[in-house]
Amino acid sequence: MSNLIHHQPGEGEENLHPDLISSVNADMPDEDLLYDLAELFRIFADSTRIKILYVLFEAEMCVCDIAELLGMTQSAISHQLRLLKQSKLVKFRRDGKTVYYSLPDDHVRTIIGMGMEHLCE
Amino acid sequence: MSNLIHHQPGEGEENLHPDLISSVNADMPDEDLLYDLAELFRIFADSTRIKILYVLFEAEMCVCDIAELLGMTQSAISHQLRLLKQSKLVKFRRDGKTVYYSLPDDHVRTIIGMGMEHLCE
DNA sequence: ATAACATATGAACAGTTGTTCAAATGAAAG
DNA sequence: CTTTCATTTGAACAACTGTTCATATGTTAT
Numbered sequence: 373m374s375n376l377i378h379h380q381p382g383e384g385e386e387n388l389h390p391d392l393i394s395s396v397n398a399d400m401p402d403e404d405l406l407y408d409l410a411e412l413f414r415i416f417a418d419s420t421r422i423k424i425l426y427v428l429f430e431a432e433m434c435v436c437d438i439a440e441l442l443g444m445t446q447s448a449i450s451h452q453l454r455l456l457k458q459s460k461l462v463k464f465r466r467d468g469k470t471v472y473y474s475l476p477d478d479h480v481r482t483i484i485g486m487g488m489e490h491l492c493e
Numbered sequence: 494m495s496n497l498i499h500h501q502p503g504e505g506e507e508n509l510h511p512d513l514i515s516s517v518n519a520d521m522p523d524e525d526l527l528y529d530l531a532e533l534f535r536i537f538a539d540s541t542r543i544k545i546l547y548v549l550f551e552a553e554m555c556v557c558d559i560a561e562l563l564g565m566t567q568s569a570i571s572h573q574l575r576l577l578k579q580s581k582l583v584k585f586r587r588d589g590k591t592v593y594y595s596l597p598d599d600h601v602r603t604i605i606g607m608g609m610e611h612l613c614e
Numbered sequence: 615a616t617a618a619c620a621t622a623t624g625a626a627c628a629g630t631t632g633t634t635c636a637a638a639t640g641a642a643a644g
Numbered sequence: 645c646t647t648t649c650a651t652t653t654g655a656a657c658a659a660c661t662g663t664t665c666a667t668a669t670g671t672t673a674t
Contacts, residue, residue, distance in 0.1 A: 395551045406540045414538035419531040430516045469650045483607045590620045590671050
């Protein structure tokens with residue numbers, strides 16, 4: 373059912389129902405938050421980054437290992453890890469020359485799982 | 494703890510642990526599915542589309558209403574609704590000249606909720 | 615038929631993105 | 645110190661994305 377008083381028979385040009393406008397404006401997050409949310413999903417919107425996350429599901433791993441597993445250059449992986457790092461989707465620790473990356477919590481797994489669920493139904 | 498036999502003291506250049514390579518390859522979805530997953534997240538990776546989805550949280554709505562609520566042209570909204578439609582994130586019905594869009598299930602709400610949860614913690 | 619309205623679509627444009635290449639940084643060992 | 649290895653970074657480039665504008669499609673009413 374629509375809450376609109378729009379496009380009903382016998383009526384000319386109408387505006388939206390005022391209550392609906394209020395509801396939408398009340399529930400719509402701030403512009404900045406919406407932008408950040410889009411930016412977060414943009415991180416998941418690349419199959420290379422998703423592959424990196426899938427690899428990290430298995431174990432903590434260093435940059436050159438990820439590169440080797442995915443058959444890509446270490447530079448490309450490092451660039452993508454930077455984005456993942458900035459969005460706090462991976463954490464890292466340094467051990468000598470090597471930097472180990474891993475998943476900070478189960479958030480990533482849950483979000484990717486949601487996406488898979490939508491795709492596979 | 495790392496499952497790697499890589500970079501251990503006294504060893505030269507090493508490869509990844511074979512068991513780990515097997516695990517990664519076994520759990521990594523097919524290339525096509527990973528691409529589709531990235532494509533799905535790409536749909537959420539734009540604040541205009543997120544706004545449209547938020548508006549549809551409130552009620553079924555036609556294109557010109559969404560355009561008016563968001564202060565954007567009807568053409569821009571229609572282009573974005575096409576992408577949302579293709580990804581089955583919105584459904585629609587025609588009633589005379591008007592096309593009403595709505596959310597098919599709670600999937601969208603859940604996915605956006607997951608994103609918000611990650612942002613706001 | 616024509617007119618009016620809602621929506622959809624195609625081309626074009628500026629802005630953004632992912633990879634490559636080359637070079638820089640950081641850390642351990644000789 | 646210099647060398648070596650792992651990683652990071654910046655510039656450049658092709659590929660892609662979102663909006664605008666103009667136009668087309670589809671529906672209803674006259």
